[in-house]
């Protein structure tokens with residue numbers, strides 16, 4: 001897939017997406033969001049893809065936010081429309097994906113950049129990363145789900161503090177408050193994300209999707225227990241369930257097919 005603002009490649013069933021606007025600290029302009037929507041849809045429909053690592057080009061920024069230079073001239077209706085389209089096609093599409101997405105946060109993750117990382121199912125940060133939602137310094141608030149996902153991840157008090165003061169947190173503070181899963185030296189960032197996906201790749205793909213869907217339902221729909229019950233039931237209909245149980249009884253490694 002050839003994109004202007006992204007680099008994407010599949011290696012060993014992992015789709016690597018790199019946001020590639022290094023001179024603008026990988027800020028999300030409209031074209032980048034359109035390309036992201038396209039590559040996320042590709043990840044969802046491509047069986048070969050078992051997990052996704054999303055990162056930013058260079059060593060300074062994951063994504064420094066929505067592209068501020070595109071903001072001038074918008075009215076309220078256009079702002080609302082942009083937030084809705086972005087949430088639907090990119091941010092919610094990642095969160096609702098059946099494939100696990102890991103954000104490999106290689107530097108600044110600010111505004112829409114942190115919102116993008118929070119839409120992913122897991123976040124690994126490099127030790128130089130700084131994370132924050134500075135929208136109020138522009139007279140805005142987060143519009144790509146940041147008020148909701150930051151609250152889910154770190155709790156109401158800390159979320160309100162971070163959003164209203166617009167202060168950035170270091171990677172190690174982000175780990176302490178549950179905003180990132182792990183912090184590693186920058187050189188180890190991608191291999192840490194690969195380590196997690198390589199474990200997930202050994203598990204039953206449909207069970208992975210069911211697990212992600214159920215966990216997301218815990219925070220989004222208010223019907224998490226029902227979702228879990230239904231997804232649990234569906235697992236019994238899969239060939240992988242039969243294979244998993246048979247392999248256990250036969251004391252061998254399961255050979256899952258994703259069916």
Ligand code: CO8
Nearest residue numbers: 023024025027064065066067068082083110111112143144
């Ligand atoms: N948008 C556009 N360009 C950017 C952005 C951005 N968000 N961030 C950095 N850049 C550009 C700079 O303009 C600069 O370009 P140029 O060289 O052409 O002047 C280049 O990247 C390098 O940046 P700096 O020179 O500023 O680098 P510093 O090391 O001095 O500072 C910072 C790094 C601290 C990251 C600084 O660049 C900064 O504060 N950036 C803006 C961070 C920010 O406010 N992000 C939030 C944006 S708003 C948002 O994300 C809203 C999301 C919800 C939208 C919902 C609907 C649309």
